[in-house]
Amino acid sequence: MLADMTEEILRVEGLKTRFFTDEGQVNAVDGVDIAIERGDTYGIVGESGSGKSVTARSIIDLIESPGEITDGRILYRNQEFADGIRDDNPDAVDGAWVDLRGVSSSVRRSLRGSNFSMIFQDPQSSFNPTITVGEQIAEAVEVQRRASANPRSTRARSKEYTLTSLALGTILPSKRYVTPASRERAIELLELVGIPDPVERADEYPHEYSGGMLQRAMIAQALAGEPDVLVADEPTTALDVTIQAQILDLLDDLQEELGMTILLITHNLGVVARMCDRVGVMYAGEIVERGTLEDVFDDHVHPYTRGLLGSVPDLEGASDRLQPIPGNVPSLLDHEMNRRCHFADRCPKAMEACLEHPSEHSARGSDHHAARCVLTRTEYDEARALADGYFDEADRPAGDKHVGPDERDETLDEDRQHPPAETTGGEHQ
Numbered sequence: 001m002l003a004d005m006t007e008e009i010l011r012v013e014g015l016k017t018r019f020f021t022d023e024g025q026v027n028a029v030d031g032v033d034i035a036i037e038r039g040d041t042y043g044i045v046g047e048s049g050s051g052k053s054v055t056a057r058s059i060i061d062l063i064e065s066p067g068e069i070t071d072g073r074i075l076y077r078n079q080e081f082a083d084g085i086r087d088d089n090p091d092a093v094d095g096a097w098v099d100l101r102g103v104s105s106s107v108r109r110s111l112r113g114s115n116f117s118m119i120f121q122d123p124q125s126s127f128n129p130t131i132t133v134g135e136q137i138a139e140a141v142e143v144q145r146r147a148s149a150n151p152r153s154t155r156a157r158s159k160e161y162t163l164t165s166l167a168l169g170t171i172l173p174s175k176r177y178v179t180p181a182s183r184e185r186a187i188e189l190l191e192l193v194g195i196p197d198p199v200e201r202a203d204e205y206p207h208e209y210s211g212g213m214l215q216r217a218m219i220a221q222a223l224a225g226e227p228d229v230l231v232a233d234e235p236t237t238a239l240d241v242t243i244q245a246q247i248l249d250l251l252d253d254l255q256e257e258l259g260m261t262i263l264l265i266t267h268n269l270g271v272v273a274r275m276c277d278r279v280g281v282m283y284a285g286e287i288v289e290r291g292t293l294e295d296v297f298d299d300h301v302h303p304y305t306r307g308l309l310g311s312v313p314d315l316e317g318a319s320d321r322l323q324p325i326p327g328n329v330p331s332l333l334d335h336e337m338n339r340r341c342h343f344a345d346r347c348p349k350a351m352e353a354c355l356e357h358p359s360e361h362s363a364r365g366s367d368h369h370a371a372r373c374v375l376t377r378t379e380y381d382e383a384r385a386l387a388d389g390y391f392d393e394a395d396r397p398a399g400d401k402h403v404g405p406d407e408r409d410e411t412l413d414e415d416r417q418h419p420p421a422e423t424t425g426g427e428h429q
């Protein structure tokens with residue numbers, strides 16, 4: 001049996017997602033662990049290209065070729081679902097937990113909408129411009145009703161859309177896909193997300209909605225199946241600040257009202273501070289620090305977390321200048337990645353020990369606080385700091401030059417045997 005995880009609804013262990021492109025293998029997600037408790041908001045934060053959206057898409061099975069989940073477990077806790085598939089999938093079910101990677105893609109698809117739903121960052125491109133907003137939401141409702149009534153479905157929620165309705169719909173298909181009941185529910189959902197005059201607005205097309213209204217409509221569509229887990233991928237990025245605040249308030253209210261769990265993907269630390277109970281900071285395909293909001297904001301260990309926080313304006317502080325993180329996010333191409341700490345060439349505290357890839361260790365703070373950084377185990381020692389320019393192309397040692405995967409162990413060993421001359425006396429702070 002799995003260990004007692006009474007409050008957890010979702011647990012991701014060692015998730016790896018690769019993209020097999022013409023340029024080579026891209027390690028977009030590289031061994032991510034996440035645990036989310038029912039009713040909580042878990043934030044994944046990081047720069048563009050850090051792998052946060054791919055992580056979210058992997059969890060809800062939206063990775064398409066040339067992408068592929070190559071390793072790890074995605075465990076979802078739902079007693080009803082587990083009981084429904086146990087006989088056909090004995091190896092994937094453990095009590096109320098189901099390893100979603102151990103079931104067929106059709107079973108995973110059956111969870112979309114009713115158990116997992118997603119809000120995308122650009123509502124304009126997510127709605128069909130030729131169909132009214134109300135009809136598109138009603139279609140989402142209808143899909144859930146029909147799936148629930150299907151005897152082969154793992155869902156058994158709908159009491160209004162019966163097996164008889166399904167049979168009649170199959171034998172005598174009407175011109176319109178949606179039923180009056182689904183349209184009525186769509187109007188209720190528009191009202192729930194704060195759209196004024198929902199009956200009239202349901203008949204309008206996406207171009208007649210403002211950006212904020214359309215984002216609300218997308219949230220309504222995502223709620224059509226009353227999901228357990230709502231994944232919100234940069235839900236406010238395309239909106240101005242006032243509307244952002246309204247949408248975040250709305251998500252907060254809906255979570256309280258419906259008891260949903262939210263996985264929030266964002267690059268915005270202000271959004272994280274406002275919404276999240278727990279946070280995972282992502283860098284180069286890895287969660288480099290995770291913990292409660294307090295752990296990450298007030299007691300962080302990883303210099304990247306410190307750098308992210310330092311690059312946010314402090315409106316109450318003195319007139320300190322913002323501290324940008326120098327350098328760029330590294331390439332995630334497998335043959336260009338190093339086995340050292342991926343943040344080392346941008347880190348003001350890089351030491352010799354950082355030339356080996358750090359494992360994750362517990363950090364001070366709550367039980368949930370952990371970081372992938374040598375500073376969890378040792379104090380920064382200026383005498384062992386890497387010199388300025390260590391990672392510059394001219395000074396880059398053989399082990400750090402772009403090498404193929406098979407050559408990496410050799411070059412790393414060689415690097416350790418022949419460290420660069422100036423490994424002490426750096427001016428790192």
Ligand code: SF4
Nearest residue numbers: 341344347354373374
């Ligand atoms: S392991 Fe070293 S280089 Fe990496 S973040 Fe920690 S201190 Fe910086």
